[in-house]
Amino acid sequence: MEHQNPFSYAEFLRIFEHDDWFLIDETVFYLDYAPDEEYYLGCLREYEEPYWAGYCDISEDGCFRTASALLNAKIFHGRSVKERWENVRFFQIGGIPVETWLELYEEDLPKVERESRIEELYGEFLLWNCGFHSSETYLSMLDTLLLEYPENALLLKLKKFSESRKVTCRLFLHHWNYESVSAGRADSSSYAAFGKYLFSALQKQYEGSQFNPETYSIGCFCLWHYLPEAVKAKEPFSTLCRVKTYWDRNDTQAWKLLQQAFAFYDSGNTA
Secondary structure: OOOEOOOOHHHHHHHHHOOOOOOOOOEEEEEOOEEEEEEEEEEOOOOOOOEEEEOOOOOOOEEEOOHHHHHHOOOEOOEOOOOOHHHEEEEEEOOEEHHHHHHHOOOHHHHHHHHHHHHHHHHHHHHHHOOOOOHHHHHHHHHHHHHHOOOOHHHHHHHHOOOOHHHHHHHHHHHHHHHHHHOOOOOOOOOHHHHHHHHHHHHHHHHOOOOOHHHHHHHHHHHHHHOOHHHHOOOOOOHHHHHHHHHHOOOOHHHHHHHHHHHOOOOOOOO
């Protein structure tokens, strides 16, 4: 039987980042030029480093904190899943045949795409609300999403109340909390799209020519204040609270904390 790879790399990464939506543990693949060698990928949320790989270059297998770190780790004959993507063929995904998996989640894949983009919109709103960005980018992103999802109830409400930051903030928080509970994500460290978007923007601000440590640290604390309670104590989000304290003391630890936070979603992060 000829096996397949029905995804782009970006699609597969998003699926693995949303283990709260999809069955992904016990995913088995091979490389088309070496079909007799099987490799395993999975995610077990009860562990601090939940993403794992089996039968790879690491003798005791490998564990990683993020999906991106797993798929970018050079542990498959010295190269990563991302680098070998054109050669990847799946035996099964989430412990079931590929065809069955696709049938099972046919309706869910577009939903995850939409929710990930709403997470990014939420991140952009917080950046505007806390003084890092102007309103223009947020409003432009909102209009673009409305063109693609014109009947989405949340987006329609966000548009209607776009001039009220207080109402907008409450709408995002309610959506986050509702989606978390209904999808079983309350204790998940998912929301990768939100975190990646937020910290990528913060890194650009930090490295920009107009960087001001005092203003930046105040803005970080503002971001932390408006985060959903479910993530405030988790890395890398908790860093936003601690940065201001260290900067107020002129402590170089602030720089180290930010570097760790920026690196959290980097491809090579395994911490």
